[in-house]
Amino acid sequence: MRIVIIGCGRIGAHVARCLATAGNDVCVVDSDVTSLTRLGERFHGQTVVGPGFDQTILEQAQVARADAVVVLTNVDAINFMVAQAVTELFGVRRVTVRVNDPEFAPVFAELGLDILDLPDLVLDRVRRALPAAAPAGDGTVAPGTSR
């Protein structure tokens, strides 16, 4: 399977290494060449340096023939733009977008994105680690409160 990963932070690099080791055809895109060093010397997939929303960069990453695209940068606006570019310019259907600020989870979903809601995943895991009696809320936070 060809999998294109946009954003080579610690999470992106981890996902890329594991999927490549498992035998997938992995391509990683990051605008910062030093971020790509996180992949390590044993990574044998493709790497592309440049902004993930740029048409020529996405062409180099051959997203049009990707089975899946995973957008994992830590900037929500960039993730949104990358997802739009991948779907609108290249017609990729399976695109998953990381949500960094929990505010974006409902609106990204409303705008039609398949979201990877990291804050909620962490919350969910923490809840399960708590003793059963602990009040854990429903994940909503009043607007304007600090995070």
Added chain:
Amino acid sequence: MYVLIVGGGKVGFHLGRMLLGKGHEVTIVEQRPARAQLLQGLVGDVVLVGNGTLPSVLEAAGCARADIVAAVTGDDAANLLIAALGARHFRAGRTIARLNDPRNESLFRLCGVEGLVSSSSILAELIEREVTAARVRTLLAFPNGGAAIVEVDLSARSAAAGRLVREVAWPAGTLLILALRGGEVRIPSGDTQIDAGDRLLLVAPPEAEPALQSLLAPETP
């Protein structure tokens, strides 16, 4: 009208000041606290400090009741997200996005951004007008590319010089809309005489430009 401006840089500031001067209600959302404070001193109490891509900040700024949302930050990703949220989440009246990098234009269009203002392209066109010797100069190109407003200085070598407007064989699809002579602005009719040295403004499709040039500013008579 209520205009929500996101991005308090030079573009946002001048837009806000101009709209306030015309009596419109304005809010400027600016992320950098120091810049926001500076703006507050310049335009008054219409500045909201916050990250304008965040739904909570847009909501606090009254995005849902805005007649126009103008996303004019220096970051195309932010502008695209603000435009999408304004149009599709808050359903504001109209959204306008500033395009910083012309390479992102096709993506903005595919995403359905209605009002797209490409600051770099506009600047490039204005500068091109100043530096090139093109005889037919584009003043304003309409977004769909079907027509533009162009200007030509009527040459003494032109067969149209000294003629009445109705005697001139204008290329198909073109329309003379103004004839400027010195400081005088004339709205032409069929009986208006155009003379060498007049600056003519026309609506014209791009393919008519060579014909306009050979008619109005030929290299040889």
